[in-house]
Amino acid sequence: MTDIATMPQPVSFGRRVKRFMADRPLIPLIILLIILVVILQILRPGIVNERWLANTAKFAIPLAILAGCQTMTMLTGGIDLSVGTVATMSAFIMATQIVNQDPTVAFLLAMLPAVLIGLVNGIGVGVFRVHPLIMTLGTSLIGTGFLQVYQRTVIASGAKIPDFLNWLGTGVTYGFPNALLLFVPVAVLIVFTLNRTGFGRLLYAVGDNERAARLSGVRYWQVITALYVLSSLLAGITGLLYIGLIKAPSLSLAEPLVLPSVAAAVIGGTSIFGGRGGYTGTIIGALILTVLTTLLTILQMPEGGRRILFGFIVLFVTAAYLRIVEDR
Amino acid sequence: MTTNPLPQNPLLDATGVAKNYGAVAALRNASLSVLPGEVHALMGANGAGKSTLVKILTGAINADAGRILIRGQQLDVRSPAAARRAGLLPVYQEPSLIPDLDVLSNLRLTRTPVEPFRAWVRELGIPNLDIRDTARDIPLAILRVLDLARALAVEPDVLLLDEMTAALPANLAEKVLEVVRRQGDAGRSVIFISHRFVEISALCDRATVLRDGSTVGVVDIEPGVEERIVEMMLGTRIEKTRVGARTANDVAAASGGRPRLSVRNLQLGTKLNDVSFDLANGEVVGVFALEGQGQDELFAALAGSIRPTGGTIDVDGAPVKFSHPSDAIQAGIAYVPGDRTEALAMQRSVRENIALPFSAGLRKWGPIRMRREQVVVSGAIGRLQIDTRAQGEVQRLSGGNQQKVTIARWIAANARTILCFDPTRGIDVGTKQEIYKLLRELAGQGKSVLFYTSEMEEVQRVCDRVIVIFGGRVVDTFSVEEADEPALMRAAYGLPRGARADVGILADVRPASDAEAAS
Numbered sequence: 001m002t003d004i005a006t007m008p009q010p011v012s013f014g015r016r017v018k019r020f021m022a023d024r025p026l027i028p029l030i031i032l033l034i035i036l037v038v039i040l041q042i043l044r045p046g047i048v049n050e051r052w053l054a055n056t057a058k059f060a061i062p063l064a065i066l067a068g069c070q071t072m073t074m075l076t077g078g079i080d081l082s083v084g085t086v087a088t089m090s091a092f093i094m095a096t097q098i099v100n101q102d103p104t105v106a107f108l109l110a111m112l113p114a115v116l117i118g119l120v121n122g123i124g125v126g127v128f129r130v131h132p133l134i135m136t137l138g139t140s141l142i143g144t145g146f147l148q149v150y151q152r153t154v155i156a157s158g159a160k161i162p163d164f165l166n167w168l169g170t171g172v173t174y175g176f177p178n179a180l181l182l183f184v185p186v187a188v189l190i191v192f193t194l195n196r197t198g199f200g201r202l203l204y205a206v207g208d209n210e211r212a213a214r215l216s217g218v219r220y221w222q223v224i225t226a227l228y229v230l231s232s233l234l235a236g237i238t239g240l241l242y243i244g245l246i247k248a249p250s251l252s253l254a255e256p257l258v259l260p261s262v263a264a265a266v267i268g269g270t271s272i273f274g275g276r277g278g279y280t281g282t283i284i285g286a287l288i289l290t291v292l293t294t295l296l297t298i299l300q301m302p303e304g305g306r307r308i309l310f311g312f313i314v315l316f317v318t319a320a321y322l323r324i325v326e327d328r
Numbered sequence: 329m330t331t332n333p334l335p336q337n338p339l340l341d342a343t344g345v346a347k348n349y350g351a352v353a354a355l356r357n358a359s360l361s362v363l364p365g366e367v368h369a370l371m372g373a374n375g376a377g378k379s380t381l382v383k384i385l386t387g388a389i390n391a392d393a394g395r396i397l398i399r400g401q402q403l404d405v406r407s408p409a410a411a412r413r414a415g416l417l418p419v420y421q422e423p424s425l426i427p428d429l430d431v432l433s434n435l436r437l438t439r440t441p442v443e444p445f446r447a448w449v450r451e452l453g454i455p456n457l458d459i460r461d462t463a464r465d466i467p468l469a470i471l472r473v474l475d476l477a478r479a480l481a482v483e484p485d486v487l488l489l490d491e492m493t494a495a496l497p498a499n500l501a502e503k504v505l506e507v508v509r510r511q512g513d514a515g516r517s518v519i520f521i522s523h524r525f526v527e528i529s530a531l532c533d534r535a536t537v538l539r540d541g542s543t544v545g546v547v548d549i550e551p552g553v554e555e556r557i558v559e560m561m562l563g564t565r566i567e568k569t570r571v572g573a574r575t576a577n578d579v580a581a582a583s584g585g586r587p588r589l590s591v592r593n594l595q596l597g598t599k600l601n602d603v604s605f606d607l608a609n610g611e612v613v614g615v616f617a618l619e620g621q622g623q624d625e626l627f628a629a630l631a632g633s634i635r636p637t638g639g640t641i642d643v644d645g646a647p648v649k650f651s652h653p654s655d656a657i658q659a660g661i662a663y664v665p666g667d668r669t670e671a672l673a674m675q676r677s678v679r680e681n682i683a684l685p686f687s688a689g690l691r692k693w694g695p696i697r698m699r700r701e702q703v704v705v706s707g708a709i710g711r712l713q714i715d716t717r718a719q720g721e722v723q724r725l726s727g728g729n730q731q732k733v734t735i736a737r738w739i740a741a742n743a744r745t746i747l748c749f750d751p752t753r754g755i756d757v758g759t760k761q762e763i764y765k766l767l768r769e770l771a772g773q774g775k776s777v778l779f780y781t782s783e784m785e786e787v788q789r790v791c792d793r794v795i796v797i798f799g800g801r802v803v804d805t806f807s808v809e810e811a812d813e814p815a816l817m818r819a820a821y822g823l824p825r826g827a828r829a830d831v832g833i834l835a836d837v838r839p840a841s842d843a844e845a846a847s
Contacts, residue, residue, distance in 0.1 A: 192695075196695055196696055196698065197693060197694055197695050197696060198686070198687030198692045198693040198694060198696055199687070199693040199694075201680060201683070201684070201687045201696070202687055202688070202693070204673065204676055204680070205673045205676065205680070205684055205687075208673035208674065208675050208676055209669075209670075209672065209673045209674065211670050212670060212671050212672055212673055212684070213673070213684065213688075214633075214652075214653055215631070215633070215653050215663055215665065215670065215671055216653075216657075216684040216685040216688055216737070217652075217653055217654035217657040217658075217685050217688035217689070218654070218684075218687075218688045219652060219654060219688075222690060226693075275673065275675045275676070276675050
């Protein structure tokens with residue numbers, strides 16, 4: 001019995017291209033991104049300049065970090081729908097506590113709900129085996145409820161955006177958005193964690209075959225709890241960045257980013273069934289979605305039409321991408 | 329064989345039945361002929377083709393060749409429903425009631441008449457069943473009896489019972505056997521699949537014996553016939569296989585010191601009963617058993633996957649309690665499951681799969697020392713000669729190479745004890761040889777191996793000793809010199825060692841049941 005995969009067989013050009021794409025799944029994504037930018041440039045000549053690039057990066061970064069949360073949870077076969085609420089809570093608490101608290105205290109207070117929600121998610125999914133979709137949706141609703149209660153208590157003191165977050169969210173230095181100072185380390189950390197640490201290995205292993213991981217001595221609940229806490233922390237930090245960008249604290253601040261963050265991870269090639277994917281693809285996925293949004297905005301379509309088109313394009317891109325990359 | 333010429337025409341007559349799965353022939357030339365009013369045993373060792381034949385008869389799968397006649401009519405059983413219409417009804421080992429429905433709804437689903445069902449349930453020794461109970465809340469043993477009652481209630485011409493008494497407590501098993509016996513007396517036929525000679529002798533009129541997918545004999549059940557049945561199941565393989573030569577080194581390693589693993593009175597529900605044995609350093613102990621005799625549970629308990637309900641496990645003389653596989657791994661005990669899909673992350677690389685246990689502990693979640701890992705992993709890959717041309721994803725590897733990866737993981741982790749559950753199932757001959765050699769080498773290095781196998785010849789190739797499990801008990805222990813195939817086969821069927829036909833269990837049972845029939 002010889003190994004089928006290694007049997008020499010004549011390969012057509014189309015198949016070779018497919019093989020190539022399957023081995024380097026980033027390439028079709030980058031090609032798609034370039035095509036979108038070119039279309040944009042054709043529709044509105046001159047729009048692609050330094051300022052546009054900086055702006056695109058600024059809006060893509062919060063999406064990309066939240067999509068990082070989705071990437072990591074999806075690798076284990078899960079999902080984290082509470083990232084929107086967590087980001088909103090951190091942002092809202094930061095903006096209201098900074099008014100009469102020390103910045104460090106305000107920061108710690110802002111990250112507290114993130115840790116708590118992450119812990120509850122992790123224990124719910126890892127120990128009690130609640131489906132991640134339901135678990136994170138539930139904690140998301142609970143978090144929103146608490147935020148509404150909290151809002152009444154601080155209604156008198158008002159809110160302000162700390163200067164530092166303002167600088168981080170919107171500032172540009174030498175043509176580079178300051179948000180990159182946060183994003184580059186975060187991205188490096190996520191990529192490193194996934195590829196070069198024991199924890200990252202376990203995320204893939206648990207998502208691919210939980211039973212095999214168990215037989216190798218992996219305790220599922222530990223991995224899952226740590227994962228959801230990490231995901232929540234990242235979401236909380238994203239919230240702080242995002243409030244610096246949007247500058248208007250509200251109770252649904254980051255909510256519109258949740259589903260695009262899932263879409264960015266899926267477009268980026270992470271399998272929703274677990275075990276497959278990576279963060280670099282997700283970053284490009286977030287960029288693609290951001291450029292796509294710009295593109296649809298300048299078409300000056302009514303909002304409804306834009307959404308319909310956005311949905312169709314996301315579906316089409318994902319389906320096409322999986323067809324290209326899946327080599328079987 | 330010695331079939332008495334009986335006047336009746338067979339109720340069910342299957343001849344020349346064959347079934348191939350790809351290149352593997354599950355059935356070559358099976359035949360089975362059941363007379364009206366007969367309880368007919370279907371026997372064969374592991375992999376002889378019993379379950380394939382049963383599935384074909386009940387329409388669960390279709391045969392590639394062969395002819396099935398029911399009451400002389402050629403029949404095309406293409407689906408379970410068709411088999412049912414033809415009067416053939418199976419009761420499988422797995423309970424078939426839908427867990428979330430109550431018993432009554434389950435009956436309606438199969439259009440089973442309720443009153444006869446109730447009568448049979450009472451008959452089978454369950455006086456107070458509430459048919460409004462949800463199936464999920466009913467214990468397994470009762471569910472199996474309900475399955476039987478449900479089959480009896482529709483009065484099938486041929487009832488097909490697969491290991492009907494397995495997992496039943498003695499009192500229920502007795503009732504079941506009694507009812508089955510009366511079915512025969514009432515003129516209906518029963519095909520009775522069992523590994524237990526005691527039941528077969530008490531119950532059956534004739535037996536059909538399968539070996540390697542073919543029917544090798546039909547015998548009347550009479551005192552002393554169990555020896556002939558064992559011979560038939562073994563076929564020509566009775567001559568002793570050569571014991572693999574052990575070097576002086578191996579023998580030296582195996583002797584001396586306290587046992588590496590010492591199991592005493594291990595108990596696990598109804599599956600394991602009072603299992604005790606030792607595993608020394610440098611020793612390969614074989615476990616031989618027919619399917620479902622408790623070997624799965626034994627390995628799971630030793631691997632920390634399930635908790636035993638009683639008994640003790642000592643590692644290096646110190647008692648241990650495993651609540652998770654990681655506890656067993658901590659104690660240096662690694663489990664290689666028979667099913668590769670249970671052990672491998674199929675979409676991940678060979679390297680990641682081998683290195684998986686390294687990252688398992690909380691303290692090892694940090695950065696991986698890639699260079700060192702590379703050295704350890706390639707050492708294990710080299711030792712097992714894994715073909716790494718397709719190492720990007722384990723699922724692209726051949727079955728044999730996948731199996732090697734599951735073992736290489738524990739070579740890399742330097743586990744002191746390896747529990748191998750049928751590691752050579754479904755892999756090519758060359759790889760099998762390599763695995764035998766590897767296991768011997770491990771023993772030579774002072775490691776210990778517990779080796780369950782479903783192929784008797786492997787015992788001779790690999791093991792120093794072999795324990796035989798039957799019905800959740802260790803029924804015998806052989807040194808490799810004694811463990812020839814007839815001895816193993818007899819022990820696996822629960823036959824006492826060295827017993828001859830005239831003192832065989834059939835001799836005790838048959839007169840009793842005859843006397844009963846006469847009164």
